[in-house]
Structures are given as C-alpha cells and as structure tokens.
C-alpha cells in the first residue's frame with residue numbers, strides 16, 4: 001500500500017540562503033510563517049487513521065519552531081506515530097537534542113555538502129561548518145540515529161564526495177544520502193539565492209547538475225551489497241550501497257524514474273525531479289503534493305472537520321493510485 005511520508009514545514013525561517021534552495025525552503029513561496037501546533041496534530045491524526053506512520057519535520061529549519069519538542073511528544077504519545085524525524089543544518093540543534101530525544105524523536109537528518117569551511121559559507125551563507133560538524137559528532141556520540149544529506153554539485157563538491165563518505169564512516173554515521181540537484185527550483189528570477197549562486201560561482205542551477213550514475217558505479221565496486229529503497233512505496237527508487245564499515249550510501253538519482261499521480265500528467269514540469277514522494281503540510285496551512293507546482297496545493301485553513309476528512313481521503317487516493325514512470329529525460 002502506498003502511503004506518503006508526511007513532511008511538516010514547521011517554519012519558513014532558516015537564516016540561510018543556500019545557493020540551490022528557495023527563500024521558503026520546501027514550501028511554496030509565501031509570507032514567512034510558523035506552523036500552528038493544533039493544525040499539525042489535526043492532520044497527523046487523520047494521517048495516522050489512514051495508516052501513515054512516517055513524519056518528518058522540515059522547513060525552513062524546524063529547529064527554529066518553538067513548538068517542536070512539545071509537538072513531537074504529542075505525536076508520539078497521543079497520536080502514536082512510529083517514526084518521527086527532523087532535517088536540519090543548524091548547529092544549535094545541540095541545545096535542543098536532549099529535550100527532543102526525551103519527547104520521542106527517532107531520527108535526525110543533517111544537511112552537509114562539504115568539509116571545506118570556505119565552500120560551506122559560499123553554499124549556505126553562514127560560516128559555521130566547524131560548529132555544525134561538532135554538533136553532528138556530538139549527536140552521533142550520544143547515540144542519536146543520524147543521517148547525512150548531501151546535494152552533489154558539479155564545480156562545487158563533486159570531487160569531494162568520497163572524502164565526505166570517508167568522514168561519515170570515521171565519525172560513526174550509519175547512513176549518508178547523495179541527492180542530485182533539483183534544477184527547477186529557481187524558476188522565479190527574483191530569487192536572491194539564484195543571484196548569490198551566480199555572483200559567487202558564475203553558474204546557474206542547471207550548471208550544477210551532475211548525473212549520479214558515475215558515483216553509483218564507483219560505489220558498486222566498493223560495496224558489499226546493494227538494494228533498492230522505495231520511501232513509502234513512492235518517490236524515486238533509490239540505490240542503497242552497503243560498505244564494509246557498515247555505512248549505507250543511498251543515492252537519489254532522478255534518472256531511476258519515479259511514482260506520479262493523475263494530476264502530474266497535466267503539469268508543465270512532468271516528468272519532474274520531485275514526483276509524488278511525500279505529502280507536505282506547509283506552515284501557512286496548505287497540503288502540498290510536490291515541491292515544484294504551486295497550483296496543486298490545497299488550502300485547509302478554513303475547512304471544518306467533515307470537509308477536511310473528505311479532502312484528505314481524496315488526496316491520499318492520488319498517492320494510492322500512483323503509477324511508475326521509468327525514467328525522466
């Protein structure tokens with residue numbers, strides 16, 4: 001059965017301006033906002049009723065939402081969600097981690113694209129690589145299940161991917177995910193991040209794209225086993241290579257094809273880089289099918305309970321009926 005991961009966009013704020021991202025991160029461009037905790041609980045209860053058990057807090061950076069710990073506790077204890085994750089790139093996570101763990105956080109994803117402080121500042125706009133690495137190391141050492149997410153970029157970090165993998169092995173990380181660049185997030189020419197990318201590297205997002213097949217081929221020769229992962233039975237099938245050290249390297253390559261819904265067929269971006277990989281609840285109370293098309297999201301802020309149930313059922317139906325499209329070119 002196909003049930004998407006529920007991604008909660010806790011806040012639009014992150015304090016950075018990563019060169020490949022939008023001003024509002026995963027969310028459709030909107031006024032800056034923080035999510036309402038009651039909305040998260042309401043949607044999560046419905047999601048649970050439909051069999052959903054995978055919730056990830058993202059944003060912006062979820063660590064800057066002051067309801068995070070309380071919300072995780074309720075989702076764990078009252079809604080009984082099995083797996084709750086956070087994705088962050090803020091070193092300040094270290095101040096909150098004891099509380100988050102005691103609230104029931106299961107896993108922590110860190111975004112980290114380089115081991116060079118200069119490049120890290122160029123990529124993210126903030127000069128805090130050492131603090132971030134320190135926070136990751138401390139989290140691993142106290143036994144938090146941590147994964148690293150790395151966007152692989154031509155000209156910028158392509159050549160250091162295997163150094164990052166070795167570093168992850170050395171500090172005891174169990175999983176690292178390599179992602180290909182989603183090239184169509186900078187459609188709006190007014191995005192400042194697009195300008196930063198051009199000013200710093202004299203490149204566009206399309207220039208940064210590098211197919212991950214070569215890296216997968218290298219990993220194949222270095223690994224002891226390989227399997228395919230389907231998150232929630234949806235999204236892009238990802239190759240997962242297990243190295244001798246036990247580290248798993250997951251490769252998200254949009255050339256592997258993806259699961260799509262009926263509503264994707266009429267989209268101008270179909271077949272795209274995001275596809276139906278998750279259901280997102282935005283901080284301004286919309287349910288959003290994908291990262292790329294703002295026209296296919298549903299405003300739930302004014303819905304009464306009955307209408308919400310019916311809307312939610314229709315939305316999940318799109319995922320249940322998803323179909324696989326072998327490759328996108």
Ligand SMILES: C[S@@+](CC[C@H](N)C(=O)[O-])C[C@H]1O[C@@H](n2cnc3c(N)ncnc32)[C@H](O)[C@@H]1O
Nearest residue numbers: 020021025026059060061088089111149181182
């Ligand atoms: C939007 S961020 C939100 C969470 C948090 N602010 C962070 O950076 O980890 C979630 C993930 O999306 C990734 N991302 C953003 N723009 C991307 C792009 N154009 N292509 C691939 N991944 C991207 C980031 O690297 C990060 O791992």
Ligand code: SF4
Nearest residue numbers: 014016018021025060
């Ligand atoms: S990827 Fe960077 S700019 Fe985008 S939400 Fe995360 S920290 Fe902010």
